[in-house]
């Protein structure tokens with residue numbers, strides 16, 4: 443299998459090695475379906491889910507499409523590496539049939555029987571460990587579900603009605619605008635302060651750890667609105683979000699689905715692509731858009747769909763320049779700078795174990811996912827932004843190891859043998875500069891529609907400003923699909939106008 447330069451693994455015998463094997467790498471990295479000098483119908487920038495779906499929808503509808511991607515692989519913030527027969531999801535992982543756009547892709551490409559589940563029962567350490575400061579308590583998973591659900595509900599129940607009416611339709615964008623504006627002013631810390639008195643020390647720590655895991659930063663930097671939206675997406679129930687968004691994943695991995703979308707687009711004969719090709723500048727002259735890459739190549743198209751993430755947007759030059767609101771939004775960016783780390787523990791015992799802990803030693807959660815083919819326990823672990831007091835840098839593998847071991851039951855900490863660590867440093871990755879999107883206070887109402895707005899012939903499609911499952915894989919698929927449709931409609935409109943000019947002389951209504 444080919445190695446991507448992304449990601450790293452650490453083992454006791456070999457130490458740290460950069461780069462990971464994945465089916466996502468595209469070899470050879472370039473392919474031209476038409477001469478480079480031709481004007482393309484569309485250039486799509488970025489081969490994450492948004493860019494792949496947009497490219498597929500355009501190519502299958504006959505558009506000459508060029509896909510430009512900075513990395514050596516498909517998938518952007520979602521890809522899997524395969525080591526010793528086990529698929530490690532390095533970024534976006536869990537998807538569900540209650541995520542309608544991605545489920546459509548899963549079923550379209552015949553992966554509807556390809557599910558596996560994280561956190562399976564039957565392991566020896568089949569319980570949950572809550573770490574509250576220096577205190578620890580092991581409890582049954584039933585008690586875990588009860589506590590985690592209860593505190594999450596208390597946090598989200600800001601209107602006393604579980605948002606069942608004020609945010610009834612999770613995907614609708616025009617509900618309760620006054621309430622949304624009011625809640626958008628609050629950080630997660632503000633909201634926590636409102637209910638703090640109602641919680642025991644353990645409940646407080648379980649809730650804080652859950653929230654930090656969700657937003658990857660300190661609670662004062664995290665806007666309340668994203669958590670409320672997730673509650674609504676989780677069907678307004680205490681465990682809904684967890685059941686939908688942290689449970690089921692593809693056995694064959696996200697990169698398998700990327701491959702199928704990509705190969706479908708290629709099979710049309712309409713798709714050209716260039717990987718390892720970072721875009722530097724996008725210049726819209728009105729009738730044609732010129733895209734210039736870092737190595738000085740230029741391509742032209744009638745429309746561009748730009749899918750670069752929010753935290754990367756300001757590194758691309760635009761002419762005419764982006765309007766002030768878009769630029770401000772890009773500069774403020776998503777606050778989620780979490781670390782996601784895989785750790786394999788020797789032996790099968792930790793298959794069913796889970797934990798949350800604050801302040802921790804750099805990680806706030808760890809839980810059993812599955813067993814590797816060698817029968818070792820594979821844990822997935824999360825910790826906040828390394829720049830916050832609770833975070834740690836991925837450069838220090840020993841610190842990462844200790845931070846995860848700190849969440850294990852105290853009496854077991856000395857006996858575990860760590861076989862492997864696998865991770866990718868998304869925060870120091872110039873093409874993501876963070877992980878899944880989590881917006882700060884006062885952002886959504888001010889900037890969301892600006893981010894969604896086209897800029898001349900350039901459309902913007904990223905999970906970071908989708909509706910619905912914003913910040914998730916589903917949001918990326920949704921907005922990629924919508925952008926492709928908009929391009930189809932816009933280009934059809936131009937054709938219609940040209941036809942009118944030819945038949946009538948002067949077009950009406952433009």
Ligand SMILES: Cc1cc2nc3c(=O)[nH]c(=O)nc-3n(C[C@H](O)[C@H](O)[C@H](O)COP(=O)(O)OP(=O)(O)OC[C@H]3O[C@@H](n4cnc5c(N)ncnc54)[C@H](O)[C@@H]3O)c2cc1C
Nearest residue numbers: 488490491492512518519533534535536721905913914915
């Ligand atoms: C650690 C982690 C865990 C996550 N867990 C989940 C989860 O369990 N479930 C879930 O639903 N979601 C999860 N997400 C979120 C999900 O992965 C993202 O929301 C989604 O993949 C974003 O897709 P996208 O296409 O909008 O952006 P991206 O995937 O970021 O795609 C944008 C592409 O643009 C490219 N690019 C950037 N700059 C340039 C440039 N200058 N020139 C050319 N190309 C460029 C990038 O390399 C990238 O390939 C997670 C994300 C991370 C990082």
